[in-house]
Amino acid sequence: MVEPLDPEMFDPVCPSSALPVQIGDKWTAMVVLCLEAGPRRFTELKTPLRGVTPKVLTQTLRAMERDGLVTRTAYDENPPRVEYELTPLGRSLLDLVAAARAWSREHLPALLEARAAHDSSPHASRLKRSPDSRA
Amino acid sequence: MVEPLDPEMFDPVCPSSALPVQIGDKWTAMVVLCLEAGPRRFTELKTPLRGVTPKVLTQTLRAMERDGLVTRTAYDENPPRVEYELTPLGRSLLDLVAAARAWSREHLPALLEARAAHDSSPHASRLKRSPDSRA
DNA sequence: CCGTATCCCCCGCGATACTG
DNA sequence: CAGTATCGCGGGGGATACGG
Numbered sequence: 493m494v495e496p497l498d499p500e501m502f503d504p505v506c507p508s509s510a511l512p513v514q515i516g517d518k519w520t521a522m523v524v525l526c527l528e529a530g531p532r533r534f535t536e537l538k539t540p541l542r543g544v545t546p547k548v549l550t551q552t553l554r555a556m557e558r559d560g561l562v563t564r565t566a567y568d569e570n571p572p573r574v575e576y577e578l579t580p581l582g583r584s585l586l587d588l589v590a591a592a593r594a595w596s597r598e599h600l601p602a603l604l605e606a607r608a609a610h611d612s613s614p615h616a617s618r619l620k621r622s623p624d625s626r627a
Numbered sequence: 628m629v630e631p632l633d634p635e636m637f638d639p640v641c642p643s644s645a646l647p648v649q650i651g652d653k654w655t656a657m658v659v660l661c662l663e664a665g666p667r668r669f670t671e672l673k674t675p676l677r678g679v680t681p682k683v684l685t686q687t688l689r690a691m692e693r694d695g696l697v698t699r700t701a702y703d704e705n706p707p708r709v710e711y712e713l714t715p716l717g718r719s720l721l722d723l724v725a726a727a728r729a730w731s732r733e734h735l736p737a738l739l740e741a742r743a744a745h746d747s748s749p750h751a752s753r754l755k756r757s758p759d760s761r762a
Numbered sequence: 763c764c765g766t767a768t769c770c771c772c773c774g775c776g777a778t779a780c781t782g
Numbered sequence: 783c784a785g786t787a788t789c790g791c792g793g794g795g796g797a798t799a800c801g802g
Contacts, residue, residue, distance in 0.1 A: 512655065512694070513723065516647035518775075534784050545776060546785060559647070560741025565753045571783050572782085581741070584734050588648065591726045599719050606695025606716065618700045653795070669764055680796060681765060706763050707802090766801070772794095781786075 494530035501525070501540045511600060513592040519544055519552045520561075521589050524578065527562065528586060531577040561585065629665035636660070636675045646735065648727040654679055654687045655696075656724050659713065662697065663721060666712040696720065 502522055515521035519541060526537050538549060553576055556562045561582035567573040578586075637657055650656035654676060661672050673684060688711055691697045696717035702708040713721075 512651035512720070514649040520647065543776085545778090547777095547787085548775060550785065551774090558742055558745045559738050560745075561738075563753065565755055566784095567755050572785090574784065581734060581737050584730065585647070588726055588730050591723060595719065595723050599716060602716050603694045603696075607693055610693045610695075618698065620700055620702050678796090680798090682767085682797095683795060685765065686795085701764095707765090709764065764802090767799080769797085769799105771796085774792095774794100776791085777789085779787080779789105782784090 494532075497526055497532070497536060497540045499539050499542070502542070504542065511592075511596055512603070513595065515585060515589060515592065516559075517552055517555060519549065520556060521585075521592070523552060523556065523576075524561070524582060524585050524589055527576060527578045527582070531565075531575040534574055534576070537576065556582065629667075632661055632667070632671060632675045634674050634677070637677070646727075646731055647738070648730065650720060650724060650727065651694075651696075652687055652690060654684065655691060656720075656727070658687060658691065658711075659696070659717060659720050659724055662711060662713045662717070666700075666710040669709055669711070672711065691717065 515524070522541055523537060526532055526540060534546075534549070534553075537553075538544060538546070541549065544552075553562060553564065557564050559581075560579055562576050562578055565575045565577070567575070650659070657676055658672060661667055661675060669681075669684070669688075672688075673679060673681070676684065679687075688697060688699065692699050694716075695714055697711050697713055700710045700712070702710070
């Protein structure tokens with residue numbers, strides 16, 4: 493058994509909407525991260541992915557299963573238990589997700605700053621005078 | 628002056644729709660790639676980005692400008708000339724784009740194969756029998 | 763050449779409610 | 783617990799046409 497997921501592993505304040513990198517669908521990258529340490533149950537995934545509805549999480553997981561990124565294992569028990577686990581192919585995305593997060597950590601502030609500056613000022617478009625042939 | 632862009636630098640056959648990585652908007656990553664070697668004009672960008680309408684390309688470039696990824700320089704000439712160029716921040720995306728392309732080269736075939744296999748067969752969901760306590 | 767201006771469609775995503 | 787069923791919207795993206 494692995495450690496429980498941190499319910500706050502995804503900062504809701506973080507403007508990931510501004511993040512110019514997306515892996516698969518909206519929640520795919522986060523699911524990959526949640527599954528990094530080992531298999532997880534449906535409800536277990538829902539916790540850190542605050543706000544995701546069961547419908548959408550199911551859609552995401554089904555799509556990932558279809559693409560060979562995760563396996564779905566249903567245990568014949570009561571109450572029902574279903575576990576999702578990254579395949580090797582799914583694990584191969586971890587590097588990419590890490591790279592995206594590294595970029596964000598390093599450059600997202602600058603991007604956000606540029607955006608704020610641009611929004612709060614009359615966009616001074618650059619104009620270059622072409623080389624004038626006259627003296 | 629830099630070399631002209633290869634009109635076929637983006638393979639239309641490549642199912643990039645299946646590619647689970649997206650940088651910014653739909654065309655952002657491709658624009659970044661087009662600007663790698665140096666400044667480019669609007670029409671110059673449109674060529675390899677086959678199918679993009681001027682409206683959408685403008686939207687993309689404006690968004691990138693807002694985020695500090697590109698600079699737009701208009702030359703006071705006739706006919707008009709406008710050049711777009713990557714900022715250092717925009718250049719910082721090159722690594723990420725390269726990483727995404729590397730992942731695709733290495734793993735996209737497997738993903739596509741998994742998808743095809745899944746689509747053309749009754750999805751045999753895994754079922755594990757729970758440890759039976761009876762003898 | 764370098765864009766704008768409209769119109770419109772699709773669908774990803776969410777809200778809400780219900781079931782084996 | 784682990785989903786399914788419905789409904790609906792918002793907006794990214796494309797088609798088409800026009801302007802400085």
